[in-house]
Amino acid sequence: MKNIQxxxxxxxxIDAQVxxxxxxxxxxxxxxxxxxxRDLLRLDRQYYSTTDDGLLRETVSRLKVAGLQILLRPTLLKEAVQTLSLKALYLPDQKRILIDRDLPKLKHRWNEAHEVGHDIIPWHEGMMLGDTEQTLTPTCHAIMEAEANYAAGQLLFLADQFRTNACDSEPSLQHVRQLSERFGNTMTSTLWRFIxxxxxxxPMVALVSGHPHPAKRKPDxxxxxxxxxxxxxxxxALRFGGLGEIDLFQVxxxxxxxxxxxxxxxREVVLSDAASERHLFKFETFFNGHEALTLGHWLRSAPKPA
Structure with missing residues:
Protein backbone atom coordinates (compact mmCIF):
# COMPACT_ATOMS: atom_id res chain seq x y z
CA MET A 1 0.00 0.00 0.00
CA LYS A 2 1.50 3.33 -1.07
CA ASN A 3 1.28 6.36 1.16
CA ILE A 4 -1.12 9.08 0.00
CA GLN A 5 0.45 12.38 -1.02
CA ILE A 14 -2.56 20.46 9.66
CA ASP A 15 0.87 21.96 10.36
CA ALA A 16 -0.83 25.03 11.81
CA GLN A 17 -2.89 22.89 14.20
CA VAL A 18 0.16 20.93 15.36
CA ARG A 38 -4.28 14.97 26.28
CA ASP A 39 -4.43 17.39 29.21
CA LEU A 40 -4.02 20.37 26.89
CA LEU A 41 -6.74 19.16 24.52
CA ARG A 42 -8.94 17.87 27.37
CA LEU A 43 -9.01 14.39 25.92
CA ASP A 44 -9.83 11.23 27.84
CA ARG A 45 -8.00 7.97 27.09
CA GLN A 46 -9.30 4.55 28.00
CA TYR A 47 -8.52 1.00 27.00
CA TYR A 48 -10.89 -1.64 25.70
CA SER A 49 -10.55 -5.33 24.93
CA THR A 50 -12.38 -7.42 22.37
CA THR A 51 -12.59 -10.17 24.98
CA ASP A 52 -14.17 -7.86 27.58
CA ASP A 53 -16.58 -5.51 25.84
CA GLY A 54 -17.88 -3.73 28.94
CA LEU A 55 -16.38 -0.40 27.93
CA LEU A 56 -17.72 -0.78 24.39
CA ARG A 57 -21.23 -1.45 25.73
CA GLU A 58 -20.95 1.63 27.94
CA THR A 59 -19.73 3.70 25.01
CA VAL A 60 -22.58 2.54 22.80
CA SER A 61 -25.04 3.42 25.56
CA ARG A 62 -23.62 6.92 25.87
CA LEU A 63 -23.75 7.40 22.11
CA LYS A 64 -27.41 6.38 22.17
CA VAL A 65 -28.07 8.93 24.85
CA ALA A 66 -26.22 11.52 22.79
CA GLY A 67 -28.66 10.88 19.97
CA LEU A 68 -26.11 10.20 17.27
CA GLN A 69 -26.78 7.97 14.29
CA ILE A 70 -25.41 4.97 16.16
CA LEU A 71 -28.80 4.93 17.91
CA LEU A 72 -30.17 3.32 14.76
CA ARG A 73 -27.53 0.60 14.87
CA PRO A 74 -26.60 0.08 18.54
CA THR A 75 -24.05 -2.66 17.76
CA LEU A 76 -22.19 -0.56 15.20
CA LEU A 77 -19.25 0.32 17.44
CA LYS A 78 -18.66 -3.21 18.71
CA GLU A 79 -19.01 -4.65 15.22
CA ALA A 80 -16.60 -2.08 13.80
CA VAL A 81 -13.98 -2.92 16.40
CA GLN A 82 -14.28 -6.67 15.93
CA THR A 83 -14.97 -6.94 12.19
CA LEU A 84 -12.49 -4.30 11.04
CA SER A 85 -9.87 -5.23 13.67
CA LEU A 86 -9.67 -1.61 14.83
CA LYS A 87 -6.80 -0.98 17.22
CA ALA A 88 -7.92 2.46 18.38
CA LEU A 89 -10.74 4.91 17.73
CA TYR A 90 -11.77 8.45 18.56
CA LEU A 91 -15.24 9.50 19.74
CA PRO A 92 -15.48 13.26 19.09
CA ASP A 93 -18.70 13.90 21.03
CA GLN A 94 -17.08 12.44 24.17
CA LYS A 95 -13.54 13.73 23.54
CA ARG A 96 -12.48 10.18 24.22
CA ILE A 97 -9.76 7.98 22.71
CA LEU A 98 -10.17 4.22 23.01
CA ILE A 99 -7.14 1.97 22.54
CA ASP A 100 -7.09 -1.82 22.31
CA ARG A 101 -5.25 -2.96 25.43
CA ASP A 102 -4.28 -6.20 23.69
CA LEU A 103 -2.14 -4.24 21.25
CA PRO A 104 1.61 -4.37 22.03
CA LYS A 105 2.46 -1.39 24.22
CA LEU A 106 5.12 -0.29 21.76
CA LYS A 107 2.32 0.49 19.30
CA HIS A 108 0.05 2.33 21.76
CA ARG A 109 1.94 5.57 21.24
CA TRP A 110 1.39 5.81 17.48
CA ASN A 111 -2.26 4.75 17.68
CA GLU A 112 -2.97 7.30 20.39
CA ALA A 113 -1.26 10.07 18.40
CA HIS A 114 -3.26 9.05 15.31
CA GLU A 115 -6.52 9.53 17.21
CA VAL A 116 -5.25 12.87 18.58
CA GLY A 117 -4.72 13.77 14.93
CA HIS A 118 -8.42 13.22 14.24
CA ASP A 119 -9.22 15.50 17.18
CA ILE A 120 -7.06 18.46 16.11
CA ILE A 121 -8.06 18.39 12.42
CA PRO A 122 -11.15 20.63 12.40
CA TRP A 123 -12.91 19.08 9.41
CA HIS A 124 -12.75 15.54 10.80
CA GLU A 125 -15.23 16.06 13.62
CA GLY A 126 -18.23 16.35 11.34
CA MET A 127 -17.21 13.20 9.45
CA MET A 128 -16.43 10.85 12.34
CA LEU A 129 -19.12 8.21 12.86
CA GLY A 130 -21.07 9.77 10.02
CA ASP A 131 -23.46 7.88 7.78
CA THR A 132 -23.42 9.84 4.57
CA GLU A 133 -22.52 8.47 1.16
CA GLN A 134 -19.37 10.58 1.12
CA THR A 135 -17.98 9.44 4.46
CA LEU A 136 -18.58 5.80 3.64
CA THR A 137 -16.50 5.83 0.45
CA PRO A 138 -13.14 4.04 0.77
CA THR A 139 -11.36 6.99 -0.85
CA CYS A 140 -12.69 9.47 1.70
CA HIS A 141 -11.78 7.13 4.57
CA ALA A 142 -8.27 6.61 3.20
CA ILE A 143 -7.70 10.36 2.92
CA MET A 144 -8.91 10.95 6.48
CA GLU A 145 -6.57 8.24 7.75
CA ALA A 146 -3.67 9.72 5.79
CA GLU A 147 -4.39 13.16 7.26
CA ALA A 148 -4.54 11.75 10.80
CA ASN A 149 -1.29 9.86 10.17
CA TYR A 150 0.39 13.03 8.99
CA ALA A 151 -0.82 14.94 12.06
CA ALA A 152 0.42 12.12 14.32
CA GLY A 153 3.82 12.23 12.67
CA GLN A 154 4.10 15.99 13.01
CA LEU A 155 3.14 15.74 16.68
CA LEU A 156 5.29 12.78 17.70
CA PHE A 157 8.30 14.10 15.82
CA LEU A 158 7.84 17.70 16.91
CA ALA A 159 7.42 19.14 13.41
CA ASP A 160 10.58 20.92 12.25
CA GLN A 161 12.75 19.48 15.04
CA PHE A 162 12.72 16.09 13.33
CA ARG A 163 13.41 17.52 9.88
CA THR A 164 16.48 19.33 11.23
CA ASN A 165 17.78 16.21 13.00
CA ALA A 166 17.06 13.99 9.99
CA CYS A 167 19.25 16.12 7.75
CA ASP A 168 22.23 15.92 10.11
CA SER A 169 23.58 12.77 8.43
CA GLU A 170 23.34 10.86 5.18
CA PRO A 171 20.25 8.61 4.93
CA SER A 172 20.75 5.21 6.57
CA LEU A 173 18.82 2.77 8.75
CA GLN A 174 21.38 3.40 11.50
CA HIS A 175 20.45 7.10 11.45
CA VAL A 176 16.77 6.16 11.50
CA ARG A 177 17.41 3.98 14.57
CA GLN A 178 19.12 6.88 16.35
CA LEU A 179 16.18 9.17 15.57
CA SER A 180 13.80 6.50 16.81
CA GLU A 181 15.56 6.47 20.18
CA ARG A 182 15.75 10.26 20.41
CA PHE A 183 12.07 10.88 19.68
CA GLY A 184 10.80 7.83 21.55
CA ASN A 185 8.94 6.24 18.65
CA THR A 186 9.05 2.90 16.86
CA MET A 187 11.57 2.26 14.12
CA THR A 188 8.74 1.76 11.62
CA SER A 189 7.02 5.08 12.36
CA THR A 190 10.42 6.83 12.37
CA LEU A 191 11.32 5.36 8.99
CA TRP A 192 7.97 6.51 7.58
CA ARG A 193 8.55 10.02 8.90
CA PHE A 194 12.15 10.02 7.65
CA ILE A 195 10.98 9.33 4.11
CA PRO A 203 14.06 10.81 -3.82
CA MET A 204 13.68 8.14 -1.13
CA VAL A 205 11.45 5.13 -0.61
CA ALA A 206 10.78 2.73 2.26
CA LEU A 207 9.21 -0.72 2.27
CA VAL A 208 7.68 -2.45 5.29
CA SER A 209 7.16 -6.13 4.59
CA GLY A 210 7.55 -9.65 5.87
CA HIS A 211 10.92 -11.34 5.54
CA PRO A 212 11.89 -10.92 1.86
CA HIS A 213 13.93 -14.11 1.52
CA PRO A 214 11.91 -16.92 -0.12
CA ALA A 215 12.99 -19.41 2.55
CA LYS A 216 11.68 -17.18 5.36
CA ARG A 217 8.34 -16.07 3.94
CA LYS A 218 5.14 -16.94 5.77
CA PRO A 219 2.64 -19.36 4.21
CA ASP A 220 0.17 -16.53 3.51
CA ALA A 237 6.53 9.81 -6.05
CA LEU A 238 6.94 12.56 -8.64
CA ARG A 239 9.82 11.01 -10.58
CA PHE A 240 9.63 7.28 -9.81
CA GLY A 241 5.96 6.82 -8.91
CA GLY A 242 5.50 4.49 -11.86
CA LEU A 243 7.54 1.83 -10.05
CA GLY A 244 5.21 -0.55 -8.27
CA GLU A 245 5.64 -2.30 -4.95
CA ILE A 246 6.34 -5.57 -6.76
CA ASP A 247 9.20 -3.95 -8.71
CA LEU A 248 10.74 -2.51 -5.56
CA PHE A 249 10.28 -5.70 -3.56
CA GLN A 250 12.11 -7.61 -6.30
CA VAL A 251 15.05 -5.26 -5.80
CA ARG A 267 22.97 -3.04 -2.67
CA GLU A 268 23.37 -0.18 -5.09
CA VAL A 269 20.83 -0.50 -7.93
CA VAL A 270 19.87 1.53 -11.00
CA LEU A 271 16.26 2.73 -11.28
CA SER A 272 14.73 4.53 -14.26
CA ASP A 273 12.50 7.54 -13.71
CA ALA A 274 9.39 8.59 -15.64
CA ALA A 275 11.59 10.18 -18.33
CA SER A 276 13.57 6.91 -18.71
CA GLU A 277 16.65 8.54 -17.17
CA ARG A 278 18.81 6.23 -15.05
CA HIS A 279 19.63 6.87 -11.39
CA LEU A 280 21.75 5.04 -8.83
CA PHE A 281 20.06 4.22 -5.51
CA LYS A 282 21.34 2.53 -2.37
CA PHE A 283 19.01 0.01 -0.74
CA GLU A 284 19.45 -1.58 2.69
CA THR A 285 17.17 -3.88 4.68
CA PHE A 286 16.87 -4.71 8.38
CA PHE A 287 14.69 -7.43 9.93
CA ASN A 288 13.51 -6.88 13.50
CA GLY A 289 12.06 -10.36 13.93
CA HIS A 290 8.56 -9.28 12.92
CA GLU A 291 8.89 -7.20 9.79
CA ALA A 292 11.54 -6.12 7.33
CA LEU A 293 12.35 -2.42 7.01
CA THR A 294 13.93 -1.26 3.76
CA LEU A 295 15.34 2.17 2.96
CA GLY A 296 16.24 3.18 -0.59
CA HIS A 297 17.73 6.59 -1.34
CA TRP A 298 19.07 8.41 -4.40
CA LEU A 299 22.83 8.65 -4.79
CA ARG A 300 23.46 10.17 -8.22
CA SER A 301 22.54 10.03 -11.88
CA ALA A 302 23.73 6.91 -13.67
CA PRO A 303 25.28 6.95 -17.14
CA LYS A 304 23.52 5.25 -20.00
CA PRO A 305 24.88 1.78 -20.79
CA ALA A 306 27.43 1.68 -23.59
Missing amino acids: LGTRTVAD VKVLRGLGNPEPPIDLALV EQGHGGR FDPTNPCRYCVQSPAF VTGYAGAQRGGTLGT
Whole structure:
Protein backbone atom coordinates (compact mmCIF):
# COMPACT_ATOMS: atom_id res chain seq x y z
CA MET A 1 0.00 0.00 0.00
CA LYS A 2 1.50 3.33 -1.07
CA ASN A 3 1.28 6.36 1.16
CA ILE A 4 -1.12 9.08 0.00
CA GLN A 5 0.45 12.38 -1.02
CA LEU A 6 -1.53 15.16 0.70
CA GLY A 7 -2.14 18.52 -0.94
CA THR A 8 -0.07 21.56 -0.04
CA ARG A 9 -3.00 23.41 1.52
CA THR A 10 -4.02 20.39 3.61
CA VAL A 11 -0.48 19.98 4.89
CA ALA A 12 -0.28 23.67 5.79
CA ASP A 13 -3.60 23.52 7.66
CA ILE A 14 -2.56 20.46 9.66
CA ASP A 15 0.87 21.96 10.36
CA ALA A 16 -0.83 25.03 11.81
CA GLN A 17 -2.89 22.89 14.20
CA VAL A 18 0.16 20.93 15.36
CA VAL A 19 2.19 24.11 15.89
CA LYS A 20 -0.65 25.43 18.04
CA VAL A 21 -0.49 22.31 20.23
CA LEU A 22 3.31 22.41 20.52
CA ARG A 23 3.20 26.10 21.38
CA GLY A 24 0.63 25.33 24.08
CA LEU A 25 3.10 22.82 25.54
CA GLY A 26 5.94 25.34 25.48
CA ASN A 27 7.65 23.80 22.42
CA PRO A 28 9.01 20.76 24.32
CA GLU A 29 12.12 18.75 23.62
CA PRO A 30 11.75 15.14 22.43
CA PRO A 31 10.28 12.76 23.29
CA ILE A 32 6.86 14.41 23.58
CA ASP A 33 4.65 13.33 26.50
CA LEU A 34 1.22 12.42 25.12
CA ALA A 35 -0.31 12.71 28.60
CA LEU A 36 0.45 16.44 28.46
CA VAL A 37 -1.09 16.60 24.99
CA ARG A 38 -4.28 14.97 26.28
CA ASP A 39 -4.43 17.39 29.21
CA LEU A 40 -4.02 20.37 26.89
CA LEU A 41 -6.74 19.16 24.52
CA ARG A 42 -8.94 17.87 27.37
CA LEU A 43 -9.01 14.39 25.92
CA ASP A 44 -9.83 11.23 27.84
CA ARG A 45 -8.00 7.97 27.09
CA GLN A 46 -9.30 4.55 28.00
CA TYR A 47 -8.52 1.00 27.00
CA TYR A 48 -10.89 -1.64 25.70
CA SER A 49 -10.55 -5.33 24.93
CA THR A 50 -12.38 -7.42 22.37
CA THR A 51 -12.59 -10.17 24.98
CA ASP A 52 -14.17 -7.86 27.58
CA ASP A 53 -16.58 -5.51 25.84
CA GLY A 54 -17.88 -3.73 28.94
CA LEU A 55 -16.38 -0.40 27.93
CA LEU A 56 -17.72 -0.78 24.39
CA ARG A 57 -21.23 -1.45 25.73
CA GLU A 58 -20.95 1.63 27.94
CA THR A 59 -19.73 3.70 25.01
CA VAL A 60 -22.58 2.54 22.80
CA SER A 61 -25.04 3.42 25.56
CA ARG A 62 -23.62 6.92 25.87
CA LEU A 63 -23.75 7.40 22.11
CA LYS A 64 -27.41 6.38 22.17
CA VAL A 65 -28.07 8.93 24.85
CA ALA A 66 -26.22 11.52 22.79
CA GLY A 67 -28.66 10.88 19.97
CA LEU A 68 -26.11 10.20 17.27
CA GLN A 69 -26.78 7.97 14.29
CA ILE A 70 -25.41 4.97 16.16
CA LEU A 71 -28.80 4.93 17.91
CA LEU A 72 -30.17 3.32 14.76
CA ARG A 73 -27.53 0.60 14.87
CA PRO A 74 -26.60 0.08 18.54
CA THR A 75 -24.05 -2.66 17.76
CA LEU A 76 -22.19 -0.56 15.20
CA LEU A 77 -19.25 0.32 17.44
CA LYS A 78 -18.66 -3.21 18.71
CA GLU A 79 -19.01 -4.65 15.22
CA ALA A 80 -16.60 -2.08 13.80
CA VAL A 81 -13.98 -2.92 16.40
CA GLN A 82 -14.28 -6.67 15.93
CA THR A 83 -14.97 -6.94 12.19
CA LEU A 84 -12.49 -4.30 11.04
CA SER A 85 -9.87 -5.23 13.67
CA LEU A 86 -9.67 -1.61 14.83
CA LYS A 87 -6.80 -0.98 17.22
CA ALA A 88 -7.92 2.46 18.38
CA LEU A 89 -10.74 4.91 17.73
CA TYR A 90 -11.77 8.45 18.56
CA LEU A 91 -15.24 9.50 19.74
CA PRO A 92 -15.48 13.26 19.09
CA ASP A 93 -18.70 13.90 21.03
CA GLN A 94 -17.08 12.44 24.17
CA LYS A 95 -13.54 13.73 23.54
CA ARG A 96 -12.48 10.18 24.22
CA ILE A 97 -9.76 7.98 22.71
CA LEU A 98 -10.17 4.22 23.01
CA ILE A 99 -7.14 1.97 22.54
CA ASP A 100 -7.09 -1.82 22.31
CA ARG A 101 -5.25 -2.96 25.43
CA ASP A 102 -4.28 -6.20 23.69
CA LEU A 103 -2.14 -4.24 21.25
CA PRO A 104 1.61 -4.37 22.03
CA LYS A 105 2.46 -1.39 24.22
CA LEU A 106 5.12 -0.29 21.76
CA LYS A 107 2.32 0.49 19.30
CA HIS A 108 0.05 2.33 21.76
CA ARG A 109 1.94 5.57 21.24
CA TRP A 110 1.39 5.81 17.48
CA ASN A 111 -2.26 4.75 17.68
CA GLU A 112 -2.97 7.30 20.39
CA ALA A 113 -1.26 10.07 18.40
CA HIS A 114 -3.26 9.05 15.31
CA GLU A 115 -6.52 9.53 17.21
CA VAL A 116 -5.25 12.87 18.58
CA GLY A 117 -4.72 13.77 14.93
CA HIS A 118 -8.42 13.22 14.24
CA ASP A 119 -9.22 15.50 17.18
CA ILE A 120 -7.06 18.46 16.11
CA ILE A 121 -8.06 18.39 12.42
CA PRO A 122 -11.15 20.63 12.40
CA TRP A 123 -12.91 19.08 9.41
CA HIS A 124 -12.75 15.54 10.80
CA GLU A 125 -15.23 16.06 13.62
CA GLY A 126 -18.23 16.35 11.34
CA MET A 127 -17.21 13.20 9.45
CA MET A 128 -16.43 10.85 12.34
CA LEU A 129 -19.12 8.21 12.86
CA GLY A 130 -21.07 9.77 10.02
CA ASP A 131 -23.46 7.88 7.78
CA THR A 132 -23.42 9.84 4.57
CA GLU A 133 -22.52 8.47 1.16
CA GLN A 134 -19.37 10.58 1.12
CA THR A 135 -17.98 9.44 4.46
CA LEU A 136 -18.58 5.80 3.64
CA THR A 137 -16.50 5.83 0.45
CA PRO A 138 -13.14 4.04 0.77
CA THR A 139 -11.36 6.99 -0.85
CA CYS A 140 -12.69 9.47 1.70
CA HIS A 141 -11.78 7.13 4.57
CA ALA A 142 -8.27 6.61 3.20
CA ILE A 143 -7.70 10.36 2.92
CA MET A 144 -8.91 10.95 6.48
CA GLU A 145 -6.57 8.24 7.75
CA ALA A 146 -3.67 9.72 5.79
CA GLU A 147 -4.39 13.16 7.26
CA ALA A 148 -4.54 11.75 10.80
CA ASN A 149 -1.29 9.86 10.17
CA TYR A 150 0.39 13.03 8.99
CA ALA A 151 -0.82 14.94 12.06
CA ALA A 152 0.42 12.12 14.32
CA GLY A 153 3.82 12.23 12.67
CA GLN A 154 4.10 15.99 13.01
CA LEU A 155 3.14 15.74 16.68
CA LEU A 156 5.29 12.78 17.70
CA PHE A 157 8.30 14.10 15.82
CA LEU A 158 7.84 17.70 16.91
CA ALA A 159 7.42 19.14 13.41
CA ASP A 160 10.58 20.92 12.25
CA GLN A 161 12.75 19.48 15.04
CA PHE A 162 12.72 16.09 13.33
CA ARG A 163 13.41 17.52 9.88
CA THR A 164 16.48 19.33 11.23
CA ASN A 165 17.78 16.21 13.00
CA ALA A 166 17.06 13.99 9.99
CA CYS A 167 19.25 16.12 7.75
CA ASP A 168 22.23 15.92 10.11
CA SER A 169 23.58 12.77 8.43
CA GLU A 170 23.34 10.86 5.18
CA PRO A 171 20.25 8.61 4.93
CA SER A 172 20.75 5.21 6.57
CA LEU A 173 18.82 2.77 8.75
CA GLN A 174 21.38 3.40 11.50
CA HIS A 175 20.45 7.10 11.45
CA VAL A 176 16.77 6.16 11.50
CA ARG A 177 17.41 3.98 14.57
CA GLN A 178 19.12 6.88 16.35
CA LEU A 179 16.18 9.17 15.57
CA SER A 180 13.80 6.50 16.81
CA GLU A 181 15.56 6.47 20.18
CA ARG A 182 15.75 10.26 20.41
CA PHE A 183 12.07 10.88 19.68
CA GLY A 184 10.80 7.83 21.55
CA ASN A 185 8.94 6.24 18.65
CA THR A 186 9.05 2.90 16.86
CA MET A 187 11.57 2.26 14.12
CA THR A 188 8.74 1.76 11.62
CA SER A 189 7.02 5.08 12.36
CA THR A 190 10.42 6.83 12.37
CA LEU A 191 11.32 5.36 8.99
CA TRP A 192 7.97 6.51 7.58
CA ARG A 193 8.55 10.02 8.90
CA PHE A 194 12.15 10.02 7.65
CA ILE A 195 10.98 9.33 4.11
CA GLU A 196 8.26 11.96 4.12
CA GLN A 197 10.18 14.72 5.90
CA GLY A 198 13.91 14.04 5.80
CA HIS A 199 16.35 15.41 3.23
CA GLY A 200 13.94 17.67 1.36
CA GLY A 201 14.05 17.03 -2.35
CA ARG A 202 16.01 13.75 -2.33
CA PRO A 203 14.06 10.81 -3.82
CA MET A 204 13.68 8.14 -1.13
CA VAL A 205 11.45 5.13 -0.61
CA ALA A 206 10.78 2.73 2.26
CA LEU A 207 9.21 -0.72 2.27
CA VAL A 208 7.68 -2.45 5.29
CA SER A 209 7.16 -6.13 4.59
CA GLY A 210 7.55 -9.65 5.87
CA HIS A 211 10.92 -11.34 5.54
CA PRO A 212 11.89 -10.92 1.86
CA HIS A 213 13.93 -14.11 1.52
CA PRO A 214 11.91 -16.92 -0.12
CA ALA A 215 12.99 -19.41 2.55
CA LYS A 216 11.68 -17.18 5.36
CA ARG A 217 8.34 -16.07 3.94
CA LYS A 218 5.14 -16.94 5.77
CA PRO A 219 2.64 -19.36 4.21
CA ASP A 220 0.17 -16.53 3.51
CA PHE A 221 2.71 -14.44 1.56
CA ASP A 222 0.98 -12.80 -1.41
CA PRO A 223 3.39 -12.11 -4.32
CA THR A 224 0.87 -9.67 -5.82
CA ASN A 225 0.82 -7.64 -2.59
CA PRO A 226 4.26 -8.20 -1.03
CA CYS A 227 4.50 -5.09 1.15
CA ARG A 228 2.52 -3.88 4.11
CA TYR A 229 3.54 -0.31 3.29
CA CYS A 230 5.40 1.43 0.48
CA VAL A 231 6.30 4.95 1.63
CA GLN A 232 7.53 7.39 -1.01
CA SER A 233 9.05 10.81 -0.51
CA PRO A 234 7.34 13.52 -2.58
CA ALA A 235 10.34 13.62 -4.93
CA PHE A 236 10.28 9.85 -5.39
CA ALA A 237 6.53 9.81 -6.05
CA LEU A 238 6.94 12.56 -8.64
CA ARG A 239 9.82 11.01 -10.58
CA PHE A 240 9.63 7.28 -9.81
CA GLY A 241 5.96 6.82 -8.91
CA GLY A 242 5.50 4.49 -11.86
CA LEU A 243 7.54 1.83 -10.05
CA GLY A 244 5.21 -0.55 -8.27
CA GLU A 245 5.64 -2.30 -4.95
CA ILE A 246 6.34 -5.57 -6.76
CA ASP A 247 9.20 -3.95 -8.71
CA LEU A 248 10.74 -2.51 -5.56
CA PHE A 249 10.28 -5.70 -3.56
CA GLN A 250 12.11 -7.61 -6.30
CA VAL A 251 15.05 -5.26 -5.80
CA VAL A 252 15.14 -6.29 -2.13
CA THR A 253 14.83 -10.01 -2.84
CA GLY A 254 17.84 -9.66 -5.13
CA TYR A 255 20.20 -9.04 -2.19
CA ALA A 256 18.39 -9.97 1.06
CA GLY A 257 19.87 -12.84 3.05
CA ALA A 258 18.01 -15.40 5.13
CA GLN A 259 19.21 -14.17 8.54
CA ARG A 260 16.67 -14.41 11.34
CA GLY A 261 17.30 -10.83 12.40
CA GLY A 262 19.48 -7.80 11.92
CA THR A 263 20.85 -6.50 8.64
CA LEU A 264 19.75 -8.59 5.65
CA GLY A 265 21.97 -6.84 3.13
CA THR A 266 22.61 -3.73 1.04
CA ARG A 267 22.97 -3.04 -2.67
CA GLU A 268 23.37 -0.18 -5.09
CA VAL A 269 20.83 -0.50 -7.93
CA VAL A 270 19.87 1.53 -11.00
CA LEU A 271 16.26 2.73 -11.28
CA SER A 272 14.73 4.53 -14.26
CA ASP A 273 12.50 7.54 -13.71
CA ALA A 274 9.39 8.59 -15.64
CA ALA A 275 11.59 10.18 -18.33
CA SER A 276 13.57 6.91 -18.71
CA GLU A 277 16.65 8.54 -17.17
CA ARG A 278 18.81 6.23 -15.05
CA HIS A 279 19.63 6.87 -11.39
CA LEU A 280 21.75 5.04 -8.83
CA PHE A 281 20.06 4.22 -5.51
CA LYS A 282 21.34 2.53 -2.37
CA PHE A 283 19.01 0.01 -0.74
CA GLU A 284 19.45 -1.58 2.69
CA THR A 285 17.17 -3.88 4.68
CA PHE A 286 16.87 -4.71 8.38
CA PHE A 287 14.69 -7.43 9.93
CA ASN A 288 13.51 -6.88 13.50
CA GLY A 289 12.06 -10.36 13.93
CA HIS A 290 8.56 -9.28 12.92
CA GLU A 291 8.89 -7.20 9.79
CA ALA A 292 11.54 -6.12 7.33
CA LEU A 293 12.35 -2.42 7.01
CA THR A 294 13.93 -1.26 3.76
CA LEU A 295 15.34 2.17 2.96
CA GLY A 296 16.24 3.18 -0.59
CA HIS A 297 17.73 6.59 -1.34
CA TRP A 298 19.07 8.41 -4.40
CA LEU A 299 22.83 8.65 -4.79
CA ARG A 300 23.46 10.17 -8.22
CA SER A 301 22.54 10.03 -11.88
CA ALA A 302 23.73 6.91 -13.67
CA PRO A 303 25.28 6.95 -17.14
CA LYS A 304 23.52 5.25 -20.00
CA PRO A 305 24.88 1.78 -20.79
CA ALA A 306 27.43 1.68 -23.59
